[in-house]
Amino acid sequence: xxxxxxxxxxxxxxxxxxxxxxxxxxxxxxxxxxxxxxxxxxxxxxxxxxxxxxxxxxxxxxxxxxxxxxxxxxxxxxxxxxxxxxxxxxxxxxxxxxxxxxxxxxxxxxxxxxxxxxxxxxxxxxxxxxxxxxxxxxxxxxxxxxxxxxxxxxxxxxxxxxxxxxxxxxxxxxxxxxxxxxxxxxxxxxxxxxxxxxxxxxxxxxxxxxxxxxxxxxxxxxxxxxxxxxxxxxxxxxxxxxxxxxxxxxxxxxxxxxxxxxxxxxxxxxxxxxxxxxxxxxxxxxxxxxxxxxxxxxxxxxxxxxxxxxxxxxxxxxxxxxxxxxxxxxxxxxxxxxxxxxxxxxxxxxxxxxxxxxxxxxxxxxxxxxxxxxxxxxxxxxxxxxxxxxxxxxxxxxxxxxxxxxxxxxxxxxxxxxx
Amino acid sequence: xxxxxxxxxxxxxxxxxxxxxxxxxxxxxxxxxxxxxxxxxxxxxxxxxxxxxxxxxxxxxxxxxxxxxxxxxxxxxxxxxxxxxxxxxxxxxxxxxxxxxxxxxxxxxxxxxxxxxxxxxxxxxxxxxxxxxxxxxxxxxxxxxxxxxxxxxxxxxxxxxxxxxxxxxxxxxxxxxxxxxxxxxxxxxxxxxxxxxxxxxxxxxxxxxxxxxxxxxxxxxxxxxxxxxxxxxxxxxxxxxxxxxxxxxxxxxxxxxxxxxxxxxxxxxxxxxxxxxxxxxxxxxxxxxxxxxxxxxxxxxxxxxxxxxxxxxxxxxxxxxxxxxxxxxxxxxxxxxxxxxxxxxxxxxxxxxxxxxxxxxxxxxxxxxxxxxxxxxxxxxxxxxxxxxxxxxxxxxxxxxxxxxxxxxxxxxxxxxxx
Numbered sequence: 001x002x003x004x005x006x007x008x009x010x011x012x013x014x015x016x017x018x019x020x021x022x023x024x025x026x027x028x029x030x031x032x033x034x035x036x037x038x039x040x041x042x043x044x045x046x047x048x049x050x051x052x053x054x055x056x057x058x059x060x061x062x063x064x065x066x067x068x069x070x071x072x073x074x075x076x077x078x079x080x081x082x083x084x085x086x087x088x089x090x091x092x093x094x095x096x097x098x099x100x101x102x103x104x105x106x107x108x109x110x111x112x113x114x115x116x117x118x119x120x121x122x123x124x125x126x127x128x129x130x131x132x133x134x135x136x137x138x139x140x141x142x143x144x145x146x147x148x149x150x151x152x153x154x155x156x157x158x159x160x161x162x163x164x165x166x167x168x169x170x171x172x173x174x175x176x177x178x179x180x181x182x183x184x185x186x187x188x189x190x191x192x193x194x195x196x197x198x199x200x201x202x203x204x205x206x207x208x209x210x211x212x213x214x215x216x217x218x219x220x221x222x223x224x225x226x227x228x229x230x231x232x233x234x235x236x237x238x239x240x241x242x243x244x245x246x247x248x249x250x251x252x253x254x255x256x257x258x259x260x261x262x263x264x265x266x267x268x269x270x271x272x273x274x275x276x277x278x279x280x281x282x283x284x285x286x287x288x289x290x291x292x293x294x295x296x297x298x299x300x301x302x303x304x305x306x307x308x309x310x311x312x313x314x315x316x317x318x319x320x321x322x323x324x325x326x327x328x329x330x331x332x333x334x335x336x337x338x339x340x341x342x343x344x345x346x347x348x349x350x351x352x353x354x355x356x357x358x359x360x361x362x363x364x365x366x367x368x369x370x371x372x373x374x375x376x377x378x379x380x381x382x383x384x385x386x387x388x389x390x391x392x393x394x395x396x397x398x399x400x401x402x403x404x405x406x407x408x409x410x411x412x413x414x415x416x417x418x419x
Numbered sequence: 420x421x422x423x424x425x426x427x428x429x430x431x432x433x434x435x436x437x438x439x440x441x442x443x444x445x446x447x448x449x450x451x452x453x454x455x456x457x458x459x460x461x462x463x464x465x466x467x468x469x470x471x472x473x474x475x476x477x478x479x480x481x482x483x484x485x486x487x488x489x490x491x492x493x494x495x496x497x498x499x500x501x502x503x504x505x506x507x508x509x510x511x512x513x514x515x516x517x518x519x520x521x522x523x524x525x526x527x528x529x530x531x532x533x534x535x536x537x538x539x540x541x542x543x544x545x546x547x548x549x550x551x552x553x554x555x556x557x558x559x560x561x562x563x564x565x566x567x568x569x570x571x572x573x574x575x576x577x578x579x580x581x582x583x584x585x586x587x588x589x590x591x592x593x594x595x596x597x598x599x600x601x602x603x604x605x606x607x608x609x610x611x612x613x614x615x616x617x618x619x620x621x622x623x624x625x626x627x628x629x630x631x632x633x634x635x636x637x638x639x640x641x642x643x644x645x646x647x648x649x650x651x652x653x654x655x656x657x658x659x660x661x662x663x664x665x666x667x668x669x670x671x672x673x674x675x676x677x678x679x680x681x682x683x684x685x686x687x688x689x690x691x692x693x694x695x696x697x698x699x700x701x702x703x704x705x706x707x708x709x710x711x712x713x714x715x716x717x718x719x720x721x722x723x724x725x726x727x728x729x730x731x732x733x734x735x736x737x738x739x740x741x742x743x744x745x746x747x748x749x750x751x752x753x754x755x756x757x758x759x760x761x762x763x764x765x766x767x768x769x770x771x772x773x774x775x776x777x778x779x780x781x782x783x784x785x786x787x788x789x790x791x792x793x794x795x796x797x798x799x800x801x802x803x804x805x806x807x808x809x810x811x812x813x814x815x816x817x818x819x820x821x822x823x824x825x826x827x828x829x830x831x832x833x834x835x836x837x838x
Contacts, residue, residue: 317770
């Protein structure tokens, strides 16, 4: 083995070890402006790599408008548009702020965010509430009402419950839910159910007022996607310590903004390697079709980055009714993902594959060598602002991102060969 | 097609239709003595076909002693043994009383039972609480304390919650849990979680006192087997209307008492067709092994009778860590069960098999013709009285039961051929 190859292997084993040793615990819920470093007033975070207002996808623009109206910075979409276009409201990607957000991923200062601490290292990760409206680009009154209930009723109650119980370890819930047909991205239904049960007693014990208590328990026991935000924050907190390892070719983020798909690589610092966001192959809700769809969007591919989502589709065949495909295809996806990852999870296992660990740590070398790109479960947003969710499906990460990253890797770590 | 064969096919389609059309709803919880027809004072119901005291298995005797002490009919096991042996406490099987019970299946008058109504027909079915001690033959103080908490704290609270909500439809929970890796017999973990989700708000809204409320919610959110009793009552309420159809060769009960394995057949009335209860192949808890094991026991095979449990093992591979075996074997079991059933469920589907319906309606003719006998998930009790659960595994229904039933069928419905 030549010297550089050995350095890469060791660096990648270190990255795998850090991801495997992560211990994500839900520790708090707090307004984003208080919790997230660098999120300032008149600033909104968003999913994916950086993008400017003119190139921003319709759904992400719609979601931005909604956040600006929700914050009271603008009275309507027209006024908000002017503020964004003129630079009076700034925006930056979530990832550099230790944050992730589903779909448009917009996080504005007064939105309460889930706070997950990776107890092994002590780093925090943040994710916003998951819902089916404003995060997809809907800025209507009903969409914003969901954000207000979250801010004023549900999040404060859950915060009390979390303090009552002293934090909720997420690893046991994630491990269990993967044996209950979840893949934790499009289908976190078991984890959401287990989460609701874990919170019920602490919410009662914390003396949340009865009306708020009932409202909050109704919210968490009926929200089948609630755990997606926790899976995302858990994934982000688990993979962040694996970033910045010299010589590592492991992917530490895959994120999309509806315009570009970007990845970041451990040994390549904060740089984004981007390609146009692909179209999603999927099933549409009645009244919508492929012509309505925006391109791939969201930080939620952080779940695939740590080996969940599309990577464990074999164990989550219940999702096929939502995204299409056959059990055999699902099994093939999970087998394929083994070929482009550096190892397996020692926590998260798939019964249907004989309790093998989930495939962890996407290696840009293996992607380029095999031509196999990561498979990602996702939802579909409209191509224009103002719509809620219109469908769900599967998407492949663009090969070009991995190729660009490998070229940069060669430039940085030459000699001019990487394997 | 000859005349008798046509009559059988039509009768079996009618049986399948009745099972498929069942709509089980959890309507109440009440003391068995008030709820169950024919359960009198100084009488205990038990699992399986009829058995006398001398032939009764050790675990079932132990469970009977526990029930007698719990009722206050005896101060200890010695006194209780005399009462049973002398006939001062009577016992009868659950099934003729519209009831089912897990493992020893003992139901005594003051034990609250779950009451499920099949809304399609209006018939009721009853099942006792599932726990890991007294139903396995443990009659110690700690085992009985669990029965008292159920009687005095948890069951009364749940009853209030059920009244508050006006009953809980079980069909949606069952259908959903089968897509979450449950088989509803040894592994009802998803259904139990969904059940706890559904009960949380009604319990709060029903103004259950805070201490009792917290105790009950702790109980239901931590009891991964709680739904087994509801699956059993749902199954019993679903299959009972399919009993007593002239010419039908469909099995309407499979039940074991640790001594005998018995089946009942739709066209053959209330008669039991029995064979010695087989030994279970399984995995044991530390300190126990096959030499300690009692034979197969429990009414819980009512779940397989309607197409769950071992019949849907393909979709519940998470259970293999508990009972042993491989995903390929699990898939083969579910495929095999198609060969001995009259049809498929149109409610309960398996994503891993391309959303095919569960195999429903065991046909004694097909069992005898193919030599394939039903596969059953089960727990393992000790061969002696006084023990709690010692393991779990898989068991095959004895071929002899089906052969005996087919012989009787020929006698009753001759001419001397049945296919």
